[in-house]
Amino acid sequence: MTAPNFFIIGAPKCGTTAWVHYLQSHPAIGFSRQKEPHYFCTDFKAFRWLRQETDYLAQFRHCTGKAAVGEASVQYLYSQEAPGNIARFAPQARLLLFVREPLDFLLSYHNQLLLNLDENIADFATAWAASGRREGAGLPPHCREPRFLDYPAVARFGAHLQRWLQVFPPAQVMVLGFEDWVGAPRASYLRVLAFLGLPDDGRSDFARLHAGRRPRSRMLARLVRRPPPPVLWAARAVRRGLGLERLGLARKLGRLNETPGYQRRPDGLDQGLAAEIRAALAEDQALLRRLREDCAC
Numbered sequence: 001m002t003a004p005n006f007f008i009i010g011a012p013k014c015g016t017t018a019w020v021h022y023l024q025s026h027p028a029i030g031f032s033r034q035k036e037p038h039y040f041c042t043d044f045k046a047f048r049w050l051r052q053e054t055d056y057l058a059q060f061r062h063c064t065g066k067a068a069v070g071e072a073s074v075q076y077l078y079s080q081e082a083p084g085n086i087a088r089f090a091p092q093a094r095l096l097l098f099v100r101e102p103l104d105f106l107l108s109y110h111n112q113l114l115l116n117l118d119e120n121i122a123d124f125a126t127a128w129a130a131s132g133r134r135e136g137a138g139l140p141p142h143c144r145e146p147r148f149l150d151y152p153a154v155a156r157f158g159a160h161l162q163r164w165l166q167v168f169p170p171a172q173v174m175v176l177g178f179e180d181w182v183g184a185p186r187a188s189y190l191r192v193l194a195f196l197g198l199p200d201d202g203r204s205d206f207a208r209l210h211a212g213r214r215p216r217s218r219m220l221a222r223l224v225r226r227p228p229p230p231v232l233w234a235a236r237a238v239r240r241g242l243g244l245e246r247l248g249l250a251r252k253l254g255r256l257n258e259t260p261g262y263q264r265r266p267d268g269l270d271q272g273l274a275a276e277i278r279a280a281l282a283e284d285q286a287l288l289r290r291l292r293e294d295c296a297c
Contacts, residue, residue, distance in 0.1 A: 002060045004032070006070040006094040006196060007086060009164065010077030011157060013108040014098035014178050018209040020072050022189060026201050030063030032071040040076060040085040046144035047075050068094075068196045077160045078147070083167040094196060095168060099157045099288065100178035102281045103274055106155055117142040119149065125273050127151065152280055158287030170294040195296050 008016050017035070024031045038047040039056040050056045063069045076082040077097065086093055099105075110127055113119035120140035121127040130138075131151045139146055148154060164173065174195045181188035185206035193200060 001057050002030075002063045002066070002069055003057060003090065004060060004069045004071050005090055005092070006068055006096065007076065008070065008072035008074075008096045008098070009082070010074040010097060010160075011099055011105070012074040013105055013112055014100040015176075015181065016072050016074055016098055018206075019096070019098065019192075021209055022185075022203065022206060023070070023192070025203065026068075026193070026198065028067040028198050028201075029196070030060065030066035030069045032059035033062065034059060035071075036073045036075075037071060038073040038075055040082040040089070041073065041079045042085060043079055043081045044075055044145055047073075068198060075145075075148075077157075077164075078154065080163070083164050087167045093168075093172065095164065095173045096192065096195075097157075097161060097164075097173065097175045098178060098181075099175060102155045102157075102285065103269075103277055104178075106151055106277065107269070109154065110151070113148070118144055125270065128273070128277065152277075155281055156284040158284040158289075158291060161288060161291050165291060165294075170291075171296055174296040175288075175292045191297070 008019060010016065020031055020035060023029050036047075037050045037056060037059060038044065039050045039053075041048050050059070059071070060069055076086075100108075106128070107124060110119065110124045114122060118140060119127060121130065127149070128151050131149065132153070134146065134149055139149070143149065161173075161175065174192065176188060176192070186204060189203060189206070190200060
């Protein structure tokens with residue numbers, strides 16, 4: 001049975017969706033049917049929507065004959081268990097990690113949490129100040145994983161990469177910076193293909209994808225992203241009756257309910273807060289730079 005031999009392991013809001021789009025059109029590359037299965041995140045159960053190996057491998061049935069078969073699950077980066085799980089499953093796997101300047105990343109990431117209803121503090125400065133101190137009644141009612149509300153921890157790309165490099169050799173890991181590949185997408189594409197051992201297919205279109213979004217209606221967003229149990233039961237009954245794996249209605253409604261832009265514009269971020277964030281992450285950024293020197297390039 002066809003199985004993945006490369007993984008996009010994160011980070012969120014750093015271009016992973018765009019890169020799946022760019023790479024999946026290559027004739028030698030196949031991707032899982034559903035983006036972000038998070039199968040190997042055994043410590044993030046709310047994100048792991050496939051639990052059985054047979055179900056996971058079924059995601060790649062259409063990839064027979066492809067030289068490179070991959071999937072992209074952005075929470076792999078933060079998982080304590082995913083590195084070992086993937087190493088046991090595919091020890092020779094190639095890993096792609098996308099990173100971004102911390103402040104830009106955090107603003108985009110916070111906006112995405114708001115969109116997903118994992119966050120309910122609309123003001124980023126307030127959310128940053130509350131990092132690591134939210135529990136019980138202080139957590140958003142629909143938050144799937146409280147650890148992802150610790151903004152400094154989430155942005156420590158160097159520490160997360162270091163954990164992966166304790167399991168995988170640097171030659172099997174490629175790190176691409178958001179700012180670098182946006183400035184030179186064609187050159188970055190060729191580097192990724194070389195890393196995967198694939199020839200150039202001549203791609204020259206690298207349109208921007210997955211820009212910041214916000215819901216038109218918070219009520220509708222709650223209904224489609226976190227439906228109450230009776231709605232879930234009804235949807236599952238209809239799905240079983242039609243013999244479908246997924247209905248896809250919630251996703252379509254969710255997209256129709258979204259409009260471009262941030263829920264709170266980040267343009268006026270206090271410069272003192274920006275300096276605080278950069279200082280808090282400076283040591284980790286230095287670690288990231290050192291680790292990237294040994295990784296594939």
